Amino acid sequence: MVSFGxxxxxxxxxxxxxxxxxxxxxxSFVSILKANGDPLIESVEGRVKTVPSILEKAERKDIxxxxxxxxxxxxxxxxxxxxxxxxxxxxxxxIENTEGLGLKVIDIRDYVTNSKASGYRxxxxxxxxxxxxxxxxxxxxxxxxxxxxxMNHWAGxxxxxxxxxxxxxxxxLKERLLAGATAARQFxxxxxxxxxxxLEAEREFIQKN
Numbered sequence: 001m002v003s004f005g006x007x008x009x010x011x012x013x014x015x016x017x018x019x020x021x022x023x024x025x026x027x028s029f030v031s032i033l034k035a036n037g038d039p040l041i042e043s044v045e046g047r048v049k050t051v052p053s054i055l056e057k058a059e060r061k062d063i064x065x066x067x068x069x070x071x072x073x074x075x076x077x078x079x080x081x082x083x084x085x086x087x088x089x090x091x092x093x094x095i096e097n098t099e100g101l102g103l104k105v106i107d108i109r110d111y112v113t114n115s116k117a118s119g120y121r122x123x124x125x126x127x128x129x130x131x132x133x134x135x136x137x138x139x140x141x142x143x144x145x146x147x148x149x150x151m152n153h154w155a156g157x158x159x160x161x162x163x164x165x166x167x168x169x170x171x172x173l174k175e176r177l178l179a180g181a182t183a184a185r186q187f188x189x190x191x192x193x194x195x196x197x198x199l200e201a202e203r204e205f206i207q208k209n
Contacts, residue, residue: 103127119181188200
């Protein structure tokens with residue numbers, strides 16, 4: 001896709017501002033949680049899509065360059081990582097209901113309950129975030145992904161392969177990735193079960209003493 005005449009620096013500036021501001025708010029929020037003895041969130045990362053990545057997706061999704069702001073919700077992205085799969089709904093609820101984060105939720109895409117055919121799993125929340133750019137304030141769309149460490153590890157392997165093969169990944173490799181996604185899901189579920197047994201044992205100990 002040709003992008004002649006596109007001022008990418010100006011176009012991406014509000015997205016970079018949104019990512020920086022949201023990250024700052026999230027990190028403050030995580031610090032408060034940890035200070036209260038709640039290690040709910042492992043880490044928070046952010047990025048703005050690169051121009052080649054934007055162009056690749058625009059071509060794949062048939063999005064014209066003059067419609068990027070309206071039709072591509074993940075140019076700005078925040079990734080929230082946690083250890084346990086059963087913490088994802090709580091994190092999602094906190095993001096959706098914590099006014100101090102300044103986020104307006106416009107869409108929710110649950111790929112944890114309903115994983116993609118590739119095996120990809122993640123909980124996505126699409127938000128609008130106000131930024132101050134000339135000539136005036138604007139609301140920038142941002143995709144917040146909530147994943148366990150296992151989900152993130154699998155996605156980190158799948159993503160470069162998907163771009164390498166450009167939609168023509170060999171069937172054998174697809175099968176292996178899907179098997180890996182299944183193993184990651186089983187790991188998440190097993191770890192969640194072990195955690196619940198530990199918590200139950202702690203509760204019983206407290207009751208007895």
